[in-house]
Amino acid sequence: IDPKYVYAWNNKGDALYNLGKYNEAIECFNKALEIDPDNDHAKHMKENALNNLRKHEKTIDKEDTEQIATTNNEKEDTEQGATTNNENTSTIPYIGNISIIGIIILSLLIISSIFYTRHKKKDSDKEAEGTLYKNEEASKSELEPKADENTKPELKIELPINILTLNVWKKVEMEIVNKGDAIAKNIIFEFSEDVAIRNLPEIEVKPKSKKIVEFYLKPNVLGEVPLEVKVRCKDHLNREYEFRETIILEVKEKVEETPEKGISPAEFTPKPTTPKTFPPELSERYVEVEFIGKGGFARVFKAKRKDGKEVAVKIPISLDESTGKSFLKEIENWTKLNHKNIVKVYHYNILPIPYFEMELCDHSLEDIGKPMDIEETAWIIFNTAEGLKYAHSQKIIHLDLKPHNILLKDGIPKISDWGLSKVMTESSSATANKGFTPIYASPEQIDSKSKDEKTDIWQLGVVFYELVTGELPFKGDGFVEILTAITTKEPVKPSEINPEAKEVEKIIMKCLKKNKKERYQSVKELQRDLSKYLGIKYKESLKLSVSRGDSRRSAYYCCELLLMSMKDNNIIEAYKYASDLLNYTEGEVKQEVQELCGDLKFRIENGINDIPEELIKKAEVIAHKIRVGF
The missing domain is CATH 2.60.40.10 (Immunoglobulins)
Structure with a gap:
């Protein structure tokens, strides 16, 4: 029994109460009240147990009094019988040993009579005890919550x-x-x-x-x-x-007011003082405009294109040389990236004003309540890492990962805001970039040292820490204190803030090693440890859903295991889960799984161990259909 779990003590107390073990039940309810002094159930049941205990003790006291009185009466009867016998025998003439034998026989008869009386008394006691038990049961049935229709939640x-x-x-x-x-x-x-x-x-x-x-x-x-x-x-x-x-x-449906017509493009200059204003130059392209938010140098609007597609439109706050360079830099790297876990750029231009149009998402990790569920967080970090892995394969590092820049669309994480991103060279990493968000910055960013994939891994570790604890690993009253903590202090272990984070603590702390050589050396290494944790959880859930005959949940967890194996490039495990998935799917989805099994089997038989991106995309289509219920 968990000593800190009030309901466990209440449940144990209820069981002992039902067995008539009132003293032990009272001890359990006292334990519950030590944890939660206002627990109504423990108070109520303790009072019931005390009342029944008092009734029981009174009954026992009454029985003891009656037993003593009976014993005394029997003793008096015995003494009177013996006296009478002595008087009678004194008048009988003594003939050998006859008078002694008579006394012995009489004594045996008296003892037999006493034994019979006591035996009858015991039967009577049992009958009384049975009556008492019935009365107590009747009392309990009146007081016990599970039999009382009034004691239920509403x-x-x-x-x-x-x-x-x-x-x-x-x-x-x-x-x-x-x-x-x-x-x-x-x-x-x-x-x-x-x-x-x-x-x-x-x-x-x-x-x-x-x-x-x-x-x-x-x-x-x-x-x-x-x-x-x-x-x-x-x-x-x-x-x-x-x-x-x-x-x-x-x-x-909220619609922004359309700016008055007649304003020429030359007359318009975006003003930082009115950040929610949508430029009239773009009013011919978009309708139903709604302000979403503002970043370091740009505003973001939700808008609908003429073809009806909803998009996000990003527009610089002001038009100056510095903003223009940042804008062009962000576009340059971002448009090179095309991945499910990276926000897509649909269109961009510098005329009539600089802007770009991108994928509309639901919200960011910054908007989500924290701490989050550990398993859900691990899944989000794993798939965010999938987008990073792709960017790193294109020699691009983000350098500004934070909850605000990780968006969610239908639950899928997507990395946004590549304004600080760098293109890595084969010989060295860029060191000139000074821009970063202090509380998510890595030690090498603060010390102006070389930055690479492991810088992104540090920042992803900070995000992971914040999501599972609701707190930042490095804090301070000012800019200098925060940067000093990042470079010199060790963070509090996540499990000390949220005990449930213990299972992923080693992963988080390895991401936050100040020495880059002690961190994960690649995103793939990080994903491998995450997949071990998630694999254990998903296998447990899969086993449970199979035992319950829940084919939909079985399909979901089996498909998640399939996707993780494919993203981890474990083709043998991927083929195993794809084959298992056939047991939980039907119709068109089953046919698609069968084709995927064939593709994986072909690669295994021909010694081709790499899993291409197109096969992963095929598996993701299957996963999407399973998530929405086929």
Whole structure:
């Protein structure tokens, strides 16, 4: 039993209470109250146990009194019988040993009578004890929560914000009220398909109390939306409950006001003082414009092209020589990269003003609540590393990785903002670049030493640390203190902040080695350790889903193992999981898996161990179909 887990002590106390072991039950409820002095269940059950214990002790005291009285009466009867016998025998003439034998026989008869009386008393005691047990059981049935319909959770939810913008993520607060008399634990929420939800934690709410949770919500349909919410939970006895609520949302489509016509391009100059203004020069190209955010030198807008495709448009804050160089530099490297885990650039130009059009994503890692689930975080870092691995293969390093620059689209991480990126040469790495974000900078960036792939690995380690702990590894009151901490101090181990991070702690700490030679020497090395951790988790989940006969979940975890093996270039493992995946798929998807198996088998039989990018893309298409339910 976990000594810090209040519900474990309550459950053990309940079991002992049901067995009539009230003293031991009281000890368990006391343990629970030491952990949580306000725990209503422990208070209630302790009081019940004390009451029953008092009743039991009173009954025992009464029995002992009756037993003593009975014994005394028997003793008096025996003494009186002996006296009478002596008186009678004194009048009988003595004839040899006859009078002595008579006394012995009489004594035996008296002893027999006493034994019979006590034996009958024991039967009576058992009958009384049975009656007491029945009474106690009846009492327990009245007091025990699992038999009382009134002691159960009753959940209500309230969502104060009900006006939202279509396809825009919004951080919202939801209030969960438990009006019942029992705790509601393992609370899970299921929302209708009219909205997308992220970072909604599993919670518990004590009786007669409420809790507020924060999460992200994005509406998918316009108008007045009756949002259906299903709430599942368990009580302290693990009984399951389900509640349903309908919340009315008003979803609007926000459109920026179109700038007045008649302004010529020559008259327009972007102004830093009005960062949310969309340049009128581009109003003919895009409609339904919405300001998203601002980076170091540019503003980003969500917009719709004339063909209906939604994109993100990046525009410099001001037009000067410095901004122009940064803009051209970012475009130069970014347009060379074409990978699933890198934000795509669709179009760019310097006329009528400098701008470029890129893939629209949902939000960034900066917007997500932290700390995150460890397994989910490891998956995000693994796939972010996949994009980095590709960039490094093109001799490009990012040098400014941070949560703000890692975007998510349909849950897939994509690296953005390549403005500080460098092209590596075969002989040496660039050292001139001074631009970086201090709290994510590596020691070599601060000391103006050579930068390479291992600089990106450091920054990815800082992001990993922040996602699993909710804190930065290096902190300070000012710029100088932060940079000093990065170059001279060791970070607090992640598990000391979040014990669940223990399983990935070694990976994170290796990324954050100050000496580059002690870090992972390549992104592939980092991915290999991440895949070991994720492989263990996915294999456990796959085994569980197979045992439950859940083919969809089995397909999901098997496909994730397949993708990891392919990205790790482990062709034997990849073929194994592709073959297993055939057991959990059907129809068109099964046919595509069969083709993938054939491709992998051909390469194995012909000694071709490298897995090409086109095969990985084919597997990702299969994975996407499995994720959306075929």
